[in-house]
Amino acid sequence: MPSNKKLLILPGDGIGPEVMREVRRVIDWMDRRRAVSFEIEERLVGGSAIDAEGMPCSDETVASAKAADAVLFGSVGGPKWDGLPFEKRPELGVLRLRKDLGLFANLRPAVVLDPLVEASSLKPDIVRGVDIMVVRESTGGVYFGEPRGIEILPDGKRRGFDTDVYHEDEIARVARVAFDLARGRRKKVTSVEKANVMQSGRLWRAVVGEIHKAEYADIELENMYADNCAMQLCARPKQFDVILGSNLFGDVLSDLAAALTGSLGMLPSATLGAVDPVTGKRHALYEPIHGSAPDIAGKGIANPLAQILSFAMLLRWSFGMEDDAVLVENAVGKVLAGGLRTADIMQPGMARVGTSVMGEAVVRELDKLAA
Ligand SMILES: NC(=O)C1=CN([C@@H]2O[C@H](COP(=O)(O)OP(=O)(O)OC[C@H]3O[C@@H](n4cnc5c(N)ncnc54)[C@H](O)[C@@H]3O)[C@@H](O)[C@H]2O)C=CC1
Ligand SMILES: CC(C)CC(=O)C(=O)O
Numbered sequence: 001m002p003s004n005k006k007l008l009i010l011p012g013d014g015i016g017p018e019v020m021r022e023v024r025r026v027i028d029w030m031d032r033r034r035a036v037s038f039e040i041e042e043r044l045v046g047g048s049a050i051d052a053e054g055m056p057c058s059d060e061t062v063a064s065a066k067a068a069d070a071v072l073f074g075s076v077g078g079p080k081w082d083g084l085p086f087e088k089r090p091e092l093g094v095l096r097l098r099k100d101l102g103l104f105a106n107l108r109p110a111v112v113l114d115p116l117v118e119a120s121s122l123k124p125d126i127v128r129g130v131d132i133m134v135v136r137e138s139t140g141g142v143y144f145g146e147p148r149g150i151e152i153l154p155d156g157k158r159r160g161f162d163t164d165v166y167h168e169d170e171i172a173r174v175a176r177v178a179f180d181l182a183r184g185r186r187k188k189v190t191s192v193e194k195a196n197v198m199q200s201g202r203l204w205r206a207v208v209g210e211i212h213k214a215e216y217a218d219i220e221l222e223n224m225y226a227d228n229c230a231m232q233l234c235a236r237p238k239q240f241d242v243i244l245g246s247n248l249f250g251d252v253l254s255d256l257a258a259a260l261t262g263s264l265g266m267l268p269s270a271t272l273g274a275v276d277p278v279t280g281k282r283h284a285l286y287e288p289i290h291g292s293a294p295d296i297a298g299k300g301i302a303n304p305l306a307q308i309l310s311f312a313m314l315l316r317w318s319f320g321m322e323d324d325a326v327l328v329e330n331a332v333g334k335v336l337a338g339g340l341r342t343a344d345i346m347q348p349g350m351a352r353v354g355t356s357v358m359g360e361a362v363v364r365e366l367d368k369l370a371a
């Protein structure tokens with residue numbers, strides 16, 4: 001008996017709708033071939049929502065996201081909206097969804113797939129076998145802290161300011177997510193901050209240490225300054241298992257980790273809320289870690305694999321469909337092993353393809369794997 005899963009799809013701007021089109025092929029395949037039926041609603045978000053609805057994320061969209069079993073998100077932003085006042089920018093669409101749905105833990109797996117070892121800008125020996133989970137806090141810190149602004153001083157000069165602020169409970173809950181994940185992996189958490197120069201970083205280190213001591217003595221905890229972590233990610237990435245960081249540090253370090261895998265176009269993510277003790281459900285949003293890539297939007301060359309792998313994370317984390325999540329991941333692996341490459345991961349001797357051909361190839365591999 002097919003079960004209905006409510007899915008809200010928000011393609012967004014730039015390459016968002018282009019890569020989302022390829023995920024729709026995978027969803028259609030799941031609908032056809034597996035015992036699952038997706039009830040899909042699609043809405044605008046980001047710049048396209050500003051143009052049509054006057055705001056980057058309407059109350060109706062937030063309500064739909066809350067009612068859905070999961071949200072699949074593309075990306076927002078672009079030069080067309082760069083001149084808008086700060087409080088009207090497209091990026092506020094995704095920030096609002098994270099905040100209003102309580103999506104505090106952003107899981108960003110950076111896995112170097114064997115066929116792409118040579119696609120990384122780092123030496124093969126350095127990146128082969130890298131498998132890192134970045135856990136980024138995603139509803140607090142400097143992206144949300146008040147006060148913030150740009151003020152004019154008496155001398156006519158401008159002064160810009162933001163506030164990096166964390167309550168200890170915000171640190172504790174995301175730390176538990178990281179430690180729990182590490183328990184199912186290689187049992188190591190590297191917590192990154194700048195405790196040497198930031199008060200919020202001092203609190204971060206203290207709280208993570210307390211949670212570790214009280215609840216996770218079986219896990220190795222390493223504290224590392226964020227700047228050192230950036231260097232270590234390039235020099236010796238295999239030392240890392242789970243990296244835990246604030247909204248800002250997790251954002252920056254996961255883009256860096258993406259470079260190890262070959263491209264930003266390869267990294268999916270899941271942003272999860274707390275499990276409701278009554279219903280056992282949680283809000284969740286799945287998105288690639290990349291943005292709207294205005295430099296390649298409209299050219300049909302964007303890599304859709306991060307978006308497709310985000311759908312695999314959705315199957316795993318929101319719908320408990322582990323086998324199907326692995327099936328999608330294996331299909332992606334097969335396509336790459338077969339030599340197809342979008343421009344961002346192109347290597348000598350491989351076949352360069354566009355966004356649609358890559359999406360079609362994933363569906364063909366799904367057919368073969370499921371035969
Ligand atoms: N969650 C979201 O919606 C995010 C939105 N943004 C927004 O996206 C816009 C562009 O930001 P950028 O800093 O340029 O970051 P970006 O991630 O959009 O692009 C950075 C570079 O990576 C390349 N790239 C990204 N995704 C790719 C893919 N799937 N296939 C091939 N190449 C890919 C781009 O072509 C570009 O050269 C901005 O408005 C930014 O605020 C940025 C990050 C996240
Ligand atoms: C709000 C986003 C544009 C921030 C970002 O870069 C991200 O979440 O990856």
Ligand SMILES: [Mg+2]
Binds near residue numbers: 255
């Ligand atoms: Mg980012």
